[in-house]
Amino acid sequence: MAKAIEIEEPVTVTVATATSPSNLAAVPQLIKELAEGVGCLESGCNEARQALVTQARSLVQALETPRETMIKHCWAQPAVFAAILCGNECGLWKLMAKNGDKPQKVKELACALGVDPVLLSAMGYLLEVGEDEYKPTSFSLSLSLPIMNGGYPALITMGGPSFINLHEYERSRNWKNPTDAKDSPLMHAHKTDLNYFDLAASRGYLEDFNNHMGGYRQGRLPWMAPEFVPVQEVLIKGADQSPDAVFMVDVGGCLGHDLLEFHRYHPTVPGKLIVQDLPQVVGSIIPSEENKALTPMAHNFFEEQPIKGARAYYLHSVLHDWPDDRAEVIVGRIKAAMRPGYSKLLINENVIPRTDAYWETSALDLVMLSQLSAQERTERDWRDLVEGRCGLAIVKIWSGGRGVESLIEYLFPIRANPVDYKLFQIAGYNQILLT
Structure with a gap:
């Protein structure tokens, strides 16, 4: 299969381009912006911190030579993944966290873990305090948490081959955007007909994936916070007050992380909170005082929705796992269970802006493409999918x-007459189209 573009003219870029700073002219302005941004950190504003991180990365990229960037990609980043995954597997991060914030000798750690000392690599994520002696950092301490370390086997071990071999997949398919859930880059790379979730379950990585789902959303404002969505006005007001009514169904809700957080913000909502997922997922939910407010239910979201007429059906990071044809089936099953004019569908996902997309969102879009033949969506995509289809x-x-x-x-x-529609407009639903 031929490459997408054949370059016949000779390339005029010289080695000097690869060994010179990428954008030295931008450095003074970036340093100035960084200095100005530091003062904004005192406000505790997360957006100010994010802006500073972006500027710091831009400064590093401007100072780095292309050759250094290439070496970072080809040597350092794969080596970091290898070191973190080995640390996960042998228990290094948990042991260092247990030992506390103190200098720790490599030989003592290796002896306690039963591993060869030469295998313990710092890779810049531990603080070197002496020869073969390190202190943990906030990052290494965080790796002792399952919600932090789960992403590495779930996305690097499982997903790594998909990234590395994406060019081969695309070349063999004439560089078409993958939209077939049964023919993903992951399936091509792993030489399997299992999708990501089935493959993760077969290889013992499903728990890591579930932990990652609980971790990637940490440190960000949840939608049920009063300053994000006025839940009282949007959902609670007008909800069925019967104790047997279902208030919210978290469809594909994993271990119920979101519903638990919702309950912490709104502990007195009327009705039941139901978390649905596959039997092997909800079956791993351990009953506790914390999650007693939840009702786990085994359910495949491609099948008929058993809960009819709930106030809200909630999908968090579900539809981005599927191309439009399969996502349409998931939404269709929910729509068939909704009570017209009462039930709401809440989709908690990225809405990619027309310009200046955030780096996390852009990266996740490529993750979805390579693992699942799926995507993150723009507002137009969401309207085409859920409104149009x-x-x-x-x-x-x-x-x-x-x-x-x-x-x-x-x-x-x-289905309403003009008088009913006028009432909808007064209530604020002036974008709703009559069916």
């Missing part, structure tokens, strides 16, 4: 700011 109406897109997933509120509109 599924017939639900967007009430509002609630944005949590840069790097935070939005909450898209959909309503199943009722």
Whole structure:
């Protein structure tokens, strides 16, 4: 199969380009912006911190030579992944965290773990205090948490081959955007007909994936916070007050992380909170005082939704796992269970802006493409999928700011006469189209 473009003219770029700073002219202005940004950190504003991180990365990129960037990509980053994964597997991060914030000798750590000392590599993520002696950092301490370390086997061990071999997959398919859930780059790389989730389960990485789902959202404003979405007005007001009513169904909700957080913010909502996922997932939820407010339910979201007429059906990072044809089936199953004019569909996902997309979102878009033949979506994509293909109406897109997933509120509109529609307009649902 031929490459997408054949370059016939000779390339005029010289080695000097690869060994000179990438953008030395930009350095003075970047340093000035960094200095100005430091003062904003005192406010505790997360957006100010994010802006400073972006500027710091830009400064490093401007100072680095292309040759140094290449070496970082080809040597350092793969080596970091290898070191972190080995540290996970042998228990290094948990042992160092248990030992506390003190200098720790490599030989003593290796002896306690039963590993060859030469295998313990710092790679810059531990603080060197002497020869073969290190102190943990906040990063290495965080790696002792399952919600932090789970992403490495779930996405690097499982997903790494998909990234590395993506060019081969694309070359063999004439450089077409993958949209077939049964023919993903991951399946091509692993030489399997299992999708990501089935493969993760077969290889023992499903728990790591579930932990990662609980971890990647940490440190960001949750949608149920009062300053994000006014839950009282949007959901609680007008909800069925019967104790047997279902208030919210978290479809594909993993271990119930989101519903637990919702309950912490709104402990007195009327009705039940139900978390649905595959049997092997909800079956691993251990009953506790914390999660007693949840009702686990085994359910495949491609099948008929058993809970009818709930106030809200909630999907967090579900539809981005699937191309449009499969996502349409998932939404269709929920729509069939919704009570017109009452039930709402809440989609908690990224809404990619037209320009200046945040780096986390852009990276995740490529993760979805390479692992699942899926994608992150723009507002137009969401309207085409859920409004155009599924017939639900967007009430509002609630944005949590840069790097935070939005909450898209959909309503199943009722068949109404003009008087009813006027009441909808007065209530604020002036974007709703009559069916």
